[in-house]
């Protein structure tokens with residue numbers, strides 16, 4: 001993948017594993033019994049900023065409205081630093097031309113979006129940190145929508161603890177409803193978009209106060225939406241090849257963009273929000289064509305869903321929770337009414353995702 005420097009794709013293992021763990025404290029992994037240390041880097045003078053762009057070992061970090069260019073400290077060499085990370089900076093943080101600050105640590109990540117190279121690969125690579133939402137952009141036609149691709153994005157989002165939304169584009173070319181029916185039971189919010197009917201107010205309301213990662217197959221209209229939302233973003237738009245249905249790969253690097261959302265309706269949780277309601281952050285990840293899910297397990301996925309987690313706690317050890325799994329408690333819950341018809345439909349859809 002060209003959009004991440006190769007050293008950002010390395011796992012935290014080897015001689016640096018223990019060292020790196022002191023600095024990057026990721027989402028606690030219930031499957032791991034490795035003790036976690038509370039030790040923090042001793043840089044009392046460090047300031048914290050959000051990583052908004054990564055380019056060959058140089059990080060663009062936004063600190064209180066100032067754009068700072070930074071390199072990472074030697075001891076973070078094997079630590080992935082990605083868009084959305086909250087980086088601790090020392091050195092020259094003036095942001096003036098020609099200055100270079102140093103990243104000495106990362107704040108604990110609230111969420112981590114991962115992928116593996118392919119489905120047989122169990123090594124996970126971090127793609128984006130601290131996203132609240134995933135906007136799955138899919139076209140009603142040209143390119144033809146594929147259920148399985150959206151399923152895969154949904155799995156990645158649920159696994160990361162990120163709320164998914166679907167934005168279906170090109171509704172001027174085809175009726176999107178038959179395709180959307182595949183996801184009805186999952187209760188994923190849907191935004192419909194077409195030429196001459198761009199739902200900008202609806203999108204802004206959905207993005208207010210949140211960090212949202214946009215994903216989608218090339219040519220679906222992701223850049224078109226981002227350019228409408230962030231007029232100075234200047235994301236290159238391409239033309240879909242009529243024969244292959246593929247877009248040209250016109251935008252090549254991942255970036256975080258500030259979207260203004262005046263009068264935003266973002267709901268604020270008790271936890272600190274990365275943005276106020278008058279703006280949100282959009283993370284554009286062009287070129288995410290492969291989205292390996294080798295690191296995702298059915299159990300890990302379902303545990304992220306608050307209504308189903310207590311049910312699968314009652315499953316036999318090692319239950320796959322798939323249709324036909326012996327004594328899977330999900331079947332018992334459907335039979336005895338703990339899950340109603342809508343709940344049963346949701347389980348059926350999730351089982352399709354897990355296939």
Ligand SMILES: Nc1nc2c(ncn2[C@@H]2O[C@H](COP(=O)(O)OP(=O)(O)OP(=O)(O)O)[C@@H](O)[C@H]2O)c(=O)[nH]1
Pocket residue numbers: 169170171172173193194195216217218219220221222223224225236237238239240247248249250251286287
């Ligand atoms: N008819 C129609 N065309 C659209 C719509 N949205 C985008 N397009 C066109 O679809 C083509 C691809 O749009 P892009 O915004 O470049 O798609 P993308 O998803 O950013 O593609 P990559 O940059 O390759 O990842 C362009 O020619 C757009 O003008 C829509 O709602 N209706």
Ligand SMILES: [Zn+2]
Pocket residue numbers: 312315316319320321322325327328329330
């Ligand atoms: Zn089960």
